[in-house]
Amino acid sequence: MGSRFFLLLLVMAGLVVAFAPLPVQPIAPLERTFRIEARQFAYSPSEFRVNPGDTVTIQLVSTDVVHGLYIDGYDVSVEADPGQTTALTFVADKAGSFRFRCNVTCGAMHPFMIGKLTVGTNDWLVRSIGLALIAICGFLPLSSFLSNKKSSENR
Amino acid sequence: MLHDYAGHDVAALVKRSELVSRILITVAIIGAVGTPLFIWARTPLIHARVAENGGWSPDVIHANANQPFTLHLTSDDVVHGFAVGQMDMQSVDVLPGKVTDITLKIDKPGIYTFFCTRWCGLNHWRMRGTIEVGGSSSAPGPAAVPMYVTLGLDIDAPHEAPVIPINRPSAISGQKLAANLPIDRSIDYYLKHSPYQVFDELSTTSLTESQRWDVVASIWQSNTTPESRANGQQLYTQNCAACHGENGAGNGVFADDLAAAGESSIQTMAGADSMTMQSPVDFTNPIRMLGASPALLQGKILRGGMGTGMPMWGSIFTEEQIWDLIAYLYSFQFDY
Amino acid sequence: MNRFELTRLPFIKKILKSRYPQLAVFIVMLVGYIFAILAGLIGSPVGSRNFSIVFVWIAWWAVLILVAVPFFGRGWCAVCPIPLPSEWLQRGAVLSPPDKKPKWFNLRWPKFLRNIWMQNISFLLLALFSSVLLTTPNITGIVLAAMLVAAIGLSMVFERRSFCRYLCPVGGFIGLYSQTAPIELRIKDKQVCVTCDGKPCYNGSENGYGCPWDVFPGGLTRNTYCGLCMECIRTCPHDNIAINLRPFSADLAKPSTRMDEAFKAFIMLGSSMIYAGVLLGPWGTFKDAAYNVGTSVWLVYVIIFLAIIFIILPGLFALGILKTKSALPLKQRFASLATALIPLGLMFWVAFSLSFVLTNASYIIASLSDPLGLGWNLFGTANAAWQPLLTTILAPAQTLALVGGLIWSARTAQKAADKIKTSSIPVIAFCFMTTLVMMWLLL
Numbered sequence: 001m002g003s004r005f006f007l008l009l010l011v012m013a014g015l016v017v018a019f020a021p022l023p024v025q026p027i028a029p030l031e032r033t034f035r036i037e038a039r040q041f042a043y044s045p046s047e048f049r050v051n052p053g054d055t056v057t058i059q060l061v062s063t064d065v066v067h068g069l070y071i072d073g074y075d076v077s078v079e080a081d082p083g084q085t086t087a088l089t090f091v092a093d094k095a096g097s098f099r100f101r102c103n104v105t106c107g108a109m110h111p112f113m114i115g116k117l118t119v120g121t122n123d124w125l126v127r128s129i130g131l132a133l134i135a136i137c138g139f140l141p142l143s144s145f146l147s148n149k150k151s152s153e154n155r
Numbered sequence: 156m157l158h159d160y161a162g163h164d165v166a167a168l169v170k171r172s173e174l175v176s177r178i179l180i181t182v183a184i185i186g187a188v189g190t191p192l193f194i195w196a197r198t199p200l201i202h203a204r205v206a207e208n209g210g211w212s213p214d215v216i217h218a219n220a221n222q223p224f225t226l227h228l229t230s231d232d233v234v235h236g237f238a239v240g241q242m243d244m245q246s247v248d249v250l251p252g253k254v255t256d257i258t259l260k261i262d263k264p265g266i267y268t269f270f271c272t273r274w275c276g277l278n279h280w281r282m283r284g285t286i287e288v289g290g291s292s293s294a295p296g297p298a299a300v301p302m303y304v305t306l307g308l309d310i311d312a313p314h315e316a317p318v319i320p321i322n323r324p325s326a327i328s329g330q331k332l333a334a335n336l337p338i339d340r341s342i343d344y345y346l347k348h349s350p351y352q353v354f355d356e357l358s359t360t361s362l363t364e365s366q367r368w369d370v371v372a373s374i375w376q377s378n379t380t381p382e383s384r385a386n387g388q389q390l391y392t393q394n395c396a397a398c399h400g401e402n403g404a405g406n407g408v409f410a411d412d413l414a415a416a417g418e419s420s421i422q423t424m425a426g427a428d429s430m431t432m433q434s435p436v437d438f439t440n441p442i443r444m445l446g447a448s449p450a451l452l453q454g455k456i457l458r459g460g461m462g463t464g465m466p467m468w469g470s471i472f473t474e475e476q477i478w479d480l481i482a483y484l485y486s487f488q489f490d491y
Numbered sequence: 492m493n494r495f496e497l498t499r500l501p502f503i504k505k506i507l508k509s510r511y512p513q514l515a516v517f518i519v520m521l522v523g524y525i526f527a528i529l530a531g532l533i534g535s536p537v538g539s540r541n542f543s544i545v546f547v548w549i550a551w552w553a554v555l556i557l558v559a560v561p562f563f564g565r566g567w568c569a570v571c572p573i574p575l576p577s578e579w580l581q582r583g584a585v586l587s588p589p590d591k592k593p594k595w596f597n598l599r600w601p602k603f604l605r606n607i608w609m610q611n612i613s614f615l616l617l618a619l620f621s622s623v624l625l626t627t628p629n630i631t632g633i634v635l636a637a638m639l640v641a642a643i644g645l646s647m648v649f650e651r652r653s654f655c656r657y658l659c660p661v662g663g664f665i666g667l668y669s670q671t672a673p674i675e676l677r678i679k680d681k682q683v684c685v686t687c688d689g690k691p692c693y694n695g696s697e698n699g700y701g702c703p704w705d706v707f708p709g710g711l712t713r714n715t716y717c718g719l720c721m722e723c724i725r726t727c728p729h730d731n732i733a734i735n736l737r738p739f740s741a742d743l744a745k746p747s748t749r750m751d752e753a754f755k756a757f758i759m760l761g762s763s764m765i766y767a768g769v770l771l772g773p774w775g776t777f778k779d780a781a782y783n784v785g786t787s788v789w790l791v792y793v794i795i796f797l798a799i800i801f802i803i804l805p806g807l808f809a810l811g812i813l814k815t816k817s818a819l820p821l822k823q824r825f826a827s828l829a830t831a832l833i834p835l836g837l838m839f840w841v842a843f844s845l846s847f848v849l850t851n852a853s854y855i856i857a858s859l860s861d862p863l864g865l866g867w868n869l870f871g872t873a874n875a876a877w878q879p880l881l882t883t884i885l886a887p888a889q890t891l892a893l894v895g896g897l898i899w900s901a902r903t904a905q906k907a908a909d910k911i912k913t914s915s916i917p918v919i920a921f922c923f924m925t926t927l928v929m930m931w932l933l934l
Contacts, residue, residue: 042775083397252540254866
């Protein structure tokens with residue numbers, strides 16, 4: 001009975017970690033501009049961080065062939081030819097970590113031309129580490145419970 | 156012998172199914188190989204690749220005057236574009252792995268240049284091919300002799316302005332000053348003189364140096380239109396900014412690569428001074444720009460070279476496009 | 492023991508017992524396979540618009556790693572068309588039983604190669620060139636063709652499916668991970684096999700061929716080397732072969748002690764982590780190094796790749812279990828406990844592939860209409876735009892896969908440790924640490 005309760009407790013903890021909203025420190029939104037250079041097959045800078053609510057402008061500068069920049073989750077994109085800097089402005093209203101990637105075929109490794117935008121906290125990384133910790137901490141007692149159950153079934 | 160256990164009928168049945176299976180597999184293999192090969196062999200595509208990998212393939216297209224012909228264009232690597240030079244046509248994008256069809260009709264026989272319209276690397280401008288338009292309807296007239304040739308300008312010679320303005324010349328203040336001056340406002344005068352030459356000729360007036368520069372700016376303004384400068388800006392953005400920079404300062408995204416290419420050519424070709432200046436020209440530099448006449452700039456754009464990586468644009472731009480471009484280039488010096 | 496015999500259902504039994512349904516699938520697959528080779532060689536060099544890349548590395552890979560392997564084990568091997576031409580040649584027949592006298596050399600596979608080291612090597616060879624292979628149609632076409640040719644060549648020299656069993660770079664890891672699948676081919680009654688005359692399941696009969704995978708079904712305890720080719724269902728005169736539904740990872744309860752399999756687990760685990768970092772990470776330097784095959788940077792990449800797989804990961808693992816109490820020598824403990832890495836590696840691959848597949852799945856729609864990039868528009872979808880799918884559920888799904896994989900592997904570690912009476916803690920700690928690294932790389 002104790003193990004059953006423990007299992008329930010673990011599942012509850014897991015659900016909380018997986019779905020509870022993360023605490024947000026209120027930070028006044030800013031307007032931020034990033035100049036991102038694109039080449040075959042990388043962005044520079046390839047990682048940048050903003051706060052939730054910021055108005056973000058990305059100036060995309062292509063230094064070899066036509067490239068694009070598409071942000072997963074935000075579903076916004078911009079395309080730039082060499083010599084023609086273009087800008088993409090959006091409000092970073094979704095928290096978490098998002099891959100941005102080239103959406104204009106630019107050669108062989110195009111599908112892997114990837115960068116990373118983090119808005120506030122990378123919440124799924126935090127949650128997944130939390131869940132992994134819960135899984136490991138709860139594992140020993142839980143597994144003995146499982147094996148007890150199994151042996152009683154077999155009987 | 157194998158099927159004696161089951162009797163004659165079953166053996167025959169097994170054999171028939173075996174035969175049918177073998178035929179099916181063979182047909183499937185031949186079909187899977189043959190069908191795509193057959194269709195592939197009958198699809199004449201024009202492949203676009205970056206110049207380092209061969210550019211256009213084929214790079215010579217044959218056509219007949221006054222007869223429409225269709226090209227099937229595809230790119231094998233990155234985004235390219237297609238347009239025929241001196242036609243003032245809307246370019247089409249040639250996208251990787253997609254086929255773009257374009258139907259053209261060229262009236263006059265002759266040799267035309269087609270070129271890539273989307274920047275595809277340092278050697279983008281080398282991506283050119285020719286369309287040979289045959290036909291006897293009308294023999295091609297003699298090509299117009301460009302102005303720099305008739306004027307006998309040496310477009311490779313230095314053309315520095317000995318004096319440059321302290322402040323950026325303003326056409327608006329120049330207009331008022333120029334109102335009462337006996338100035339040649341003809342287009343011919345504008346084309347054949349550098350801003351410095353006009354400034355120098357104005358030395359007979361009582362104007363201050365900065366006022367004289369303002370008058371020069373006003374002359375340059377009055378010989379161009381906002382439309383032509385806007386058109387020039389568009390051409391500049393698409394064709395020039397990658398090397399000369401979006402703000403004209405010679406610091407485009409390829410400037411460093413060009414400089415590096417120049418360096419390495421110096422190392423490999425000892426003493427070849429002509430290869431030393433690979434870096435793109437800075438249009439915001441008044442010493443060079445104010446010493447150059449529109450005719451001189453036209454020559455440079457038409458022919459290219461000058462010991463730099465400057466491409467030859469004569470077969471690409473129409474004459475009007477080049478004048479528009481030049482009109483825009485001077486706006487890096489003058490306030491209009 | 493928690494089994495449900497699928498072959499008890501007359502419908503399923505009929506389909507498996509007849510040769511024709513499988514042959515029909517084989518022929519369709521072979522057409523697709525040959526078309527993929529051809530598309531790679533003559534189609535557009537742009538991977539995202541070429542059937543060979545889109546259907547092999549996006550569509551097939553997605554089906555393989557997300558569905559076929561986790562749920563059907565070696566289910567792919569049951570329909571893979573590679574053996575079709577080589578077995579025709581080897582047997583001199585497609586359906587009819589072969590002549591008693593073998594057509595070719597029909598040699599036994601050399602004893603010292605009776606392990607999966609060759610498969611470990613063939614997988615690594617492809618893995619080191621993967622950035623080029625995954626993105627360049629003609630390389631994919633050449634590799635697919637080479638696999639077909641190798642299978643045909645080996646079928647003339649050696650008996651049975653020696654390519655599938657000992658060389659296929661894909662077959663190696665499918666076999667490893669098939670142990671986790673909830674499906675198995677097993678005998679129903681051991682006694683029947685013991686008294687069975689002539690063992691037609693292994694030696695063949697007028698009803699079918701002897702096991703192409705060189706396995707005696709009567710001795711099957713694990714899925715690893717059973718290719719689900721269904722021949723023994725057809726040849727068994729006593730109707731003693733069953734396909735069972737069973738709990739996931741049932742085979743892992745009896746850990747293997749083979750070093751080749753243990754290293755296969757490390758190779759797969761390490762590769763998934765390296766791919767996650769190199770291909771899906773934001774670091775351009777790694778991508779350059781991985782792509783520019785033959786340059787000195789690529790050599791550094793190769794050295795790091797191999798070091799992670801053969802030194803760093805196994806080294807950390809061995810260090811962890813070095814001091815644990817056990818009656819067994821380190822080598823055996825190492826091999827047994829590496830079993831825990833099988834579910835972990837599978838879920839790493841699932842998490843990695845989810846991202847890669849969902850991002851690029853929309854290419855399938857366009858490529859269906861224009862498989863060679865020749866400007867066709869068979870179904871009117873040739874101009875379908877690229878659009879990543881389900882980006883909002885990607886991170887939660889990856890989290891689920893990784894945390895699930897961690898729990899699964901920890902449980903497996905515990906069982907394996909119980910079996911050889913040693914502590915599972917270091918193994919669980921290893922799984923936990925690698926999971927954290929994978930989370931950091933992917934999320």
